[in-house]
Amino acid sequence: MSEDNSIQSLGDAFRGLSVVRLKRAVRLGIKSLWLHRLRSLLTMLGIVFGVCSVIAMLAIGEGASYEAQEQIKNLGSQNIILRSAKPPEEQKVSDKSSQGYVLQYGITYTDVKRIRATIPGVTIVMPTRNIREYVWNISRRVDCDIMGTVPWYPEMRNQRVIEGRFFTDNDMDARTSVCVLGAEMVPILFPVESPLGKQVRVGANYYTVIGIMEARATVANNDGGPDAAKPATHRMFIPLETARLRYGEVLMRRRAGSFEAERVQLHEITVKVESLDAVTGVAEAIKTLMERNHKKMDYEVVVPLELLKRAERTKQIFNIVLGSIAAISLLVGGIGIMNIMLASVTERTREIGIRRALGARRRDIIVQFLVETVILSGAGGILGVLLGVIIPFVVSHTAGMKTIITFWSPMLAFTISGLVGVIFGIYPAIRAAQMDPVEALRHE
Numbered sequence: 105m106s107e108d109n110s111i112q113s114l115g116d117a118f119r120g121l122s123v124v125r126l127k128r129a130v131r132l133g134i135k136s137l138w139l140h141r142l143r144s145l146l147t148m149l150g151i152v153f154g155v156c157s158v159i160a161m162l163a164i165g166e167g168a169s170y171e172a173q174e175q176i177k178n179l180g181s182q183n184i185i186l187r188s189a190k191p192p193e194e195q196k197v198s199d200k201s202s203q204g205y206v207l208q209y210g211i212t213y214t215d216v217k218r219i220r221a222t223i224p225g226v227t228i229v230m231p232t233r234n235i236r237e238y239v240w241n242i243s244r245r246v247d248c249d250i251m252g253t254v255p256w257y258p259e260m261r262n263q264r265v266i267e268g269r270f271f272t273d274n275d276m277d278a279r280t281s282v283c284v285l286g287a288e289m290v291p292i293l294f295p296v297e298s299p300l301g302k303q304v305r306v307g308a309n310y311y312t313v314i315g316i317m318e319a320r321a322t323v324a325n326n327d328g329g330p331d332a333a334k335p336a337t338h339r340m341f342i343p344l345e346t347a348r349l350r351y352g353e354v355l356m357r358r359r360a361g362s363f364e365a366e367r368v369q370l371h372e373i374t375v376k377v378e379s380l381d382a383v384t385g386v387a388e389a390i391k392t393l394m395e396r397n398h399k400k401m402d403y404e405v406v407v408p409l410e411l412l413k414r415a416e417r418t419k420q421i422f423n424i425v426l427g428s429i430a431a432i433s434l435l436v437g438g439i440g441i442m443n444i445m446l447a448s449v450t451e452r453t454r455e456i457g458i459r460r461a462l463g464a465r466r467r468d469i470i471v472q473f474l475v476e477t478v479i480l481s482g483a484g485g486i487l488g489v490l491l492g493v494i495i496p497f498v499v500s501h502t503a504g505m506k507t508i509i510t511f512w513s514p515m516l517a518f519t520i521s522g523l524v525g526v527i528f529g530i531y532p533a534i535r536a537a538q539m540d541p542v543e544a545l546r547h548e
Contacts, residue, residue: 249340271343449536
C-alpha cells in the first residue's frame with residue numbers, strides 16, 4: 105500500500121509542478137547544496153569521472169579503430185593479397201658451387217599467369233619484389249626495403265605521389281635506373297634539399313629520384329602485408345624489371361665461411377577484383393589454384409575486405425567493453441549521490457517537519473530533493489563533458505595517438521548523468537516525503 109502511495113505521490117509531484125514552484129525549488133536546492141559545498145563537490149566527482157571516462161575512452165577506442173581500418177582500406181577493399189611465406193618444413197636444395205644451400209619457396213611468375221588466365225573477375229594483377237638494402241646519399245644511409253613493382257602500384261594501394269611522378273611503362277620496358285622514395289626517408293637522406301633529380305646509391309648501382317611517395321599511417325598491422333607489417337620501415341620503389349635485372353631471383357645472406365640464399369621470384373602479388381561481391385569467390389578460387397600447384401604451404405592469402413569486416417566487429421566489441429567500464433563509473437557515482445541524499449534526508453528531518461507543518465505538500469518535498477540530485481548530477485555531467493573533451497586532445501599531443509570524439513558520445517554521457525541523478529534521487533525524495541510531520545518535528 106505504501107509503495108502505491110509513493111508512486112502516486114511521485115506522479116502528483118510532476119503533474120502539479122508549476123514554473124514558479126520549480127524556480128523556488130531550484131533556488132532552495134542551490135542554497136542547500138552551497139551550504140555543504142565540499143560534500144556536494146565530492147559527491148559530484150563520481151559523476152564527473154564517470155562522464156569523463158565515457159567520452160575519453162570512446163574517443164581513444166574510436167581513434168585506434170579508425171587508424172586500423174584506414175590501414176586496411178589502403179590495401180584496397182577489392183584487392184586480394186598473396187604473399188610468399190617460408191613453409192613450416194623448409195625445403196633445402198644443395199648448391200654444389202657454394203658452401204651453403206638455396207631455399208626455394210614462394211609465389212612465381214607462373215602463378216601470376218595462371219591467375220590472369222583461369223580466374224574470372226580478376227581485372228588487375230600487381231606483382232611486387234622486396235629486397236632489403238642500404239640506400240646511400242654520399243655519407244648518409246637508410247636501411248630500406250627496395251620494392252620492385254609496377255607503374256600501377258599507387259592506384260592499387262590507394263597511395264599517391266606527393267612530389268614528382270611514379271615510373272611508367274616505358275621505364276619498365278627500358279629497365280631504367282629510376283626510383284621513388286618514401287616520404288619517411290627523405291629528411292634523413294636529403295635534410296636540406298629536394299631529392300628530385302638527385303641520385304641515391306644501392307650497392308654499386310645508382311638510381312635517379314623521380315618522385316616522393318606519401319607517408320604511411322603509423323599503425324602496426326601484421327595481417328596487412330609488407331606495407332602494414334612495419335610502418336616505420338623505409339621504402340624505395342623501383343621498376344620490377346629493373347629489380348629483376350639488378351638482383352635476379354636469388355637473394356644471398358653471407359655468413360662466416362658460408363652463405364645462405366633464398367630463391368624467391370615474387371614476394372607479393374595483389375589481385376584486384378571487378379566488384380566487392382566477387383571478392384570472396386575469387387579469393388577461394390585463388391586458394392584452390394595455389395593449393396593445386398604448390399606442394400608446400402609457401403604462401404598466404406590476405407583478403408583486406410575480410411580484415412575490414414573483422415576490424416569493424418572488433419570496434420563494436422571494443423566500444424561495448426569501454427562503454428561498460430565507463431558506465432560502471434557512472435553507476436558508482438549514482439550510488440554516491442543516493443547515499444549522500446539519504447544522509448541529507450536524515451540530517452534535515454526537522455526541516456522537513458517544519459515545512460510540512462507550514463503547508464508544504466508531499467510533492468513539494470519530492471520535487472525539492474529531486475531538484476538537488478539533478479543539480480548535482482547535471483553539474484557533474486557538464487564538468488565531465490568538458491574534461492572528457494580535453495583529455496583526448498592531451499592524449500593525442502602527448503602520446504601521439506589518434507583520438508576521435510564523435511558527436512553522440514558527449515550527448516550520451518550527459519544524458520546518462522542526468523538519468524542517474526533522477527533514478528538515484530527518487531528513493532531519497534520519496535522517503536523524505538513519507539515522513540510523518542509530527543515525528544519529524546520531534547526529531548533532534
